[in-house]
Amino acid sequence: xxxxxxxxxxxxxxxxxxxxxxxxxxxxxxxxxxxxxxxxxxxxxxxxxxxxxxxxxxxxxxxxxxxxxxxxxxxxxxxxxxxxxxxxxxxxxxxxxxxxxxxxxxxxxxxxxxxxxxxxxxxxxxxxxxxxxxxxxxxxxxxxxxxxxxxxxxxxxxxxxxxxxxxxxxxxxxxxxxxxxxxxxxxxxxxxxxxxxxxxxxxxxxxxxxxxxxxxxxxxxxxxxxxxxxxxxxxxxxxxxxxxxxxxxxxxxxxxxxxxxxxxxxxxxxxxxxxxxxxxxxxxxxxxxxxxxxxxxxxxxxxxxxxxxxxxx
Amino acid sequence: xxxxxxxxxxxxxxxxxxxxxxxxxxxxxxxxxxxxxxxxxxxxxxxxxxxxxxxxxxxxxxxxxxxxxxxxxxxxxxxxxxxxxxxxxxxxxxxxxxxxxxxxxxxxxxxxxxxxxxxxxxxxxxxxxxxxxxxxxxxxxxxxxxxxxxxxxxxxxxxxxxxxxxxxxxxxxxxxxxxxxxxxxxxxxxxxxxxxxxxxxxxxxxxxxxxxxxxxxxxxxxxxxxxxxxxxxxxxxxxxxxxxxxxxxxxxxxxxxx
Amino acid sequence: xxxxxxxxxxxxxxxxxxxxxxxxxxxxxxxxxxxxxxxxxxxxxxxxxxxxxxxxxxxxxxxxxxxxxxxxxxxxxxxxxxxxxxxxxxxxxxxxxxxxxxxxxxxxxxxxxxxxxxxxxxxxxxxxxxxxxxxxxxxxxxxxxxxxxxxxxxxxxxxxxxxxxxxxxxxxxxxxxxxxxxxxxxxxxxxxxxxxxxxxxxxxxxxxxxxxxxxxxxxxxxxxxxxxxxxxxxxxxxxxxxxxxxxxxxxxxxxxxxxxxxxxxxxxxxxxxxxxxxxxxxxxxxxxxxxxxxxxxxxxxxxxxxxxxxxx
Numbered sequence: 001x002x003x004x005x006x007x008x009x010x011x012x013x014x015x016x017x018x019x020x021x022x023x024x025x026x027x028x029x030x031x032x033x034x035x036x037x038x039x040x041x042x043x044x045x046x047x048x049x050x051x052x053x054x055x056x057x058x059x060x061x062x063x064x065x066x067x068x069x070x071x072x073x074x075x076x077x078x079x080x081x082x083x084x085x086x087x088x089x090x091x092x093x094x095x096x097x098x099x100x101x102x103x104x105x106x107x108x109x110x111x112x113x114x115x116x117x118x119x120x121x122x123x124x125x126x127x128x129x130x131x132x133x134x135x136x137x138x139x140x141x142x143x144x145x146x147x148x149x150x151x152x153x154x155x156x157x158x159x160x161x162x163x164x165x166x167x168x169x170x171x172x173x174x175x176x177x178x179x180x181x182x183x184x185x186x187x188x189x190x191x192x193x194x195x196x197x198x199x200x201x202x203x204x205x206x207x208x209x210x211x212x213x214x215x216x217x218x219x220x221x222x223x224x225x226x227x228x229x230x231x232x233x234x235x236x237x238x239x240x241x242x243x244x245x246x247x248x249x250x251x252x253x254x255x256x257x258x259x260x261x262x263x264x265x266x267x268x269x270x271x272x273x274x275x276x277x278x279x280x281x282x283x284x285x286x287x288x289x290x291x292x293x294x295x296x297x298x299x300x301x302x303x304x305x306x307x308x309x310x311x312x313x
Numbered sequence: 314x315x316x317x318x319x320x321x322x323x324x325x326x327x328x329x330x331x332x333x334x335x336x337x338x339x340x341x342x343x344x345x346x347x348x349x350x351x352x353x354x355x356x357x358x359x360x361x362x363x364x365x366x367x368x369x370x371x372x373x374x375x376x377x378x379x380x381x382x383x384x385x386x387x388x389x390x391x392x393x394x395x396x397x398x399x400x401x402x403x404x405x406x407x408x409x410x411x412x413x414x415x416x417x418x419x420x421x422x423x424x425x426x427x428x429x430x431x432x433x434x435x436x437x438x439x440x441x442x443x444x445x446x447x448x449x450x451x452x453x454x455x456x457x458x459x460x461x462x463x464x465x466x467x468x469x470x471x472x473x474x475x476x477x478x479x480x481x482x483x484x485x486x487x488x489x490x491x492x493x494x495x496x497x498x499x500x501x502x503x504x505x506x507x508x509x510x511x512x513x514x515x516x517x518x519x520x521x522x523x524x525x526x527x528x529x530x531x532x533x534x535x536x537x538x539x540x541x542x543x544x545x546x547x548x549x550x551x552x553x554x555x556x557x558x559x560x561x562x563x564x565x566x567x568x569x570x571x
Numbered sequence: 572x573x574x575x576x577x578x579x580x581x582x583x584x585x586x587x588x589x590x591x592x593x594x595x596x597x598x599x600x601x602x603x604x605x606x607x608x609x610x611x612x613x614x615x616x617x618x619x620x621x622x623x624x625x626x627x628x629x630x631x632x633x634x635x636x637x638x639x640x641x642x643x644x645x646x647x648x649x650x651x652x653x654x655x656x657x658x659x660x661x662x663x664x665x666x667x668x669x670x671x672x673x674x675x676x677x678x679x680x681x682x683x684x685x686x687x688x689x690x691x692x693x694x695x696x697x698x699x700x701x702x703x704x705x706x707x708x709x710x711x712x713x714x715x716x717x718x719x720x721x722x723x724x725x726x727x728x729x730x731x732x733x734x735x736x737x738x739x740x741x742x743x744x745x746x747x748x749x750x751x752x753x754x755x756x757x758x759x760x761x762x763x764x765x766x767x768x769x770x771x772x773x774x775x776x777x778x779x780x781x782x783x784x785x786x787x788x789x790x791x792x793x794x795x796x797x798x799x800x801x802x803x804x805x806x807x808x809x810x811x812x813x814x815x816x817x818x819x820x821x822x823x824x825x826x827x828x829x830x831x832x833x834x835x836x837x838x839x840x841x842x843x844x845x846x847x848x849x850x851x852x853x854x855x856x857x858x859x860x861x862x863x864x865x866x867x868x869x870x871x872x873x874x875x876x877x878x879x880x881x882x883x
Binding site: 494500501539542545548562 | 639
């Protein structure tokens with residue numbers, strides 16, 4: 001059973017005071033997230049990532065469609081006990097200390113009274129906040145608030161976690177810690193669904209990703225599958241000071257550095273370029289396949305939709 | 314389920330206290346002390362009257378201000394600051410949140426009133442050199458004032474669930490002032506004709522009737538309050554409060570938290 | 572059913588129940604509170620203190636008290652009350668808060684001065700009120716008129732009345748009747764004609780429904796008194812001529828003393844009793860009359876007719 005099932009989930013806002021114009025925040029989205037995987041939800045700012053998360057959390061109500069988490073409808077109150085949510089740039093009751101906040105949340109999540117204190121200190125330690133446990137949240141830096149956010153999300157040991165931009169506001173050390181945490185969660189058999197616009201994080205962590213732009217899903221799948229769908233390239237380096245004329249049409253990018261030339265050619269043209277170079281009698285230094293990055297796949301998908309949008313509008 | 318309401322209420326109380334709302338007690342204490350001493354010195358023969366009138370009126374006004382100022386931001390602040398997101402992603406139902414918030418503020422006001430009552434009785438003891446049984450009716454007046462607080466808090470909460478703090482404050486204060494003259498307004502409505510009459514009467518019945526909850530001057534003159542009035546006022550205040558809270562719940566259940 | 576739908580249903584039902592209960596509870600509260608003590612009605616018996624406490628919003632407060640005064644009077648009037656004890660303080664508070672509320676002075680002249688059950692029976696207090704009004708509104712002729720009105724109607728002090736009317740006549744835009752009344756007062760004080768002019772002026776110059784209704788009712792009574800006086804004169808003439816009292820009005824017609832059958836202001840025929848008295852068919856319809864009632868008649872409490880109250 002998939003951990004998260006989203007079926008034709010849609011959200012349209014009516015904007016404007018007198019004549020309500022519809023603003024489409026999310027076009028019908030259908031998506032499944034399997035149990036125990038780390039799923040990345042990627043997209044530029046304003047793509048609809050936060051909207052989707054809020055719909056799943058029941059903070060806003062869909063215009064159409066439905067979703068299930070762990071097989072239960074999202075509005076079923078039993079679902080909430082099994083999930084943890086970290087909103088984007090979280091903000092908490094700043095008159096409480098970290099410990100008080102987490103204890104309050106533990107109460108609300110139904111953690112039995114006997115275990116509350118233990119779980120709270122555990123989670124504080126896990127998030128690196130032991131020293132700030134008794135400090136009022138109003139004094140916390142952005143990074144520390146992010147840690148509190150993660151702490152409250154994992155506090156009650158939920159099965160599915162939803163993180164909205166979990167790395168935002170963190171320094172490289174913090175990001176590393178969060179990445180480690182997410183991997184640990186996966187090892188514990190939990191499902192992690194997180195949104196981000198930082199592709200390198202997704203690349204290193206995710207089993208599968210989805211790309212969303214302007215409220216519409218652009219692509220879903222495992223990273224290797226996605227990137228391999230894009231045509232491969234190869235980088236060829238040879239001794240020389242210029243590009244032979246015969247290669248002009250075949251080599252896409254050429255850089256001359258000192259007495260070497262580096263060119264990136266399409267995989268299809270790879271053999272033709274090598275032959276041409278040998279005909280010219282140039283010495284080939286290296287031929288390296290270039291792995292298409294997720295970024296490139298991403299950009300391509302976005303550009304396509306932008307052009308399409310341009311045509312449409 | 315019901316425990317969550319209690320947790321939310323307790324947290325709301327804690328929030329109010331840490332927001333230094335109880336400092337108003339200092340201002341109140343100063344006021345009562347100054348009045349008691351002044352009145353004791355002048356000895357114009359109505360010391361008791363002044364202390365009771367002033368004390369109860371001050372309790373009422375201080376409390377209304379607190380009820381409105383905290384009440385209007387009970388929900389709107391949480392939405393604006395987005396502290397609500399991590400609360401509602403837990404197994405907390407939206408109606409539990411509303412009721413918990415209400416009880417928290419109501420509890421704060423009761424505690425506040427309790428301390429103020431001590432102050433009033435203290436001042437009364439000072440100027441009258443002793444209490445007599447009729448002063449027990451002051452407790453009834455205090456009870457009615459608390460009923461007023463419940464109604465106003467519920468109204469402020471209602472506005473908070475859909476409106477901005479500024480507008481909520483304006484509406485809530487207006488309703489408080491209009492509600493104090495609700496009796497007159499019902500008479501005006503009764504004097505109208507035709508369709509206007511029914512609309513006006515309907516509107517007049519929707520207003521919070523605070524005038525019958527104000528027995529300050531009667532109690533100051535040591536007049537007893539009938540059991541009937543106590544019962545009727547209790548029922549009215551509770552039902553009215555319930556109405557406003559139901560309204561808040563209905564609005565909040567459907568609200569998209571952007 | 573999802574919990575959301577369930578909650579909505581419960582909350583909506585509870586809301587409806589509470590709404591209905593609120594209406595009932597409030598209704599009940601109103602019933603047990605109709606016997607408001609004077610403290611509750613007035614809050615504070617001292618007009619000056621009230622004015623200071625009104626924080627400058629005395630205009631609004633004055634309007635509130637004025638409305639309370641009308642309400643108080645109307646309720647008591649409707650209940651056939653025999654006294655209007657609180658009318659004086661209510662009017663005094665109103666005019667302290669707003670000294671330019673002329674209608675309050677007019678009301679006082681009409682309903683504070685007359686004796687119970689027609690009014691509060693406080694003519695001196697009414698005079699004080701109107702004189703306070705004159706001090707604050709020296710150019711309003713209506714106030715001098717009201718002063719003279721009280722002097723004439725209740726205190727029967729014709730000299731003072733004439734003085735008041737004379738002062739009023741000097742005010743610009745004064746009603747011409749004032750000059751006439753001042754002049755005529757010396758000779759014709761006590762005349763029903765005088766009274767007629769005064770009540771007509773009251774009716775013309777006032778806008779308050781109670782004051783106008785009061786005036787109309789008095790004018791009607793004056794009409795009746797006049798009619799009956801004339802008829803009584805005719806009857807004694809008949810007696811002299813024929814030696815016995817007439818048995819009906821037709822007798823008077825036969826000998827040419829009367830042209831048409833006499834009708835009261837509501838169009839009903841006057842009765843001629845065997846004893847030679849002229850009586851009204853329904854004396855209860857005519858408050859304030861001094862003639863035309865059967866012996867041993869006790870007038871019911873005054874109640875203005877709804878048509879008179881709605882008269883434009």
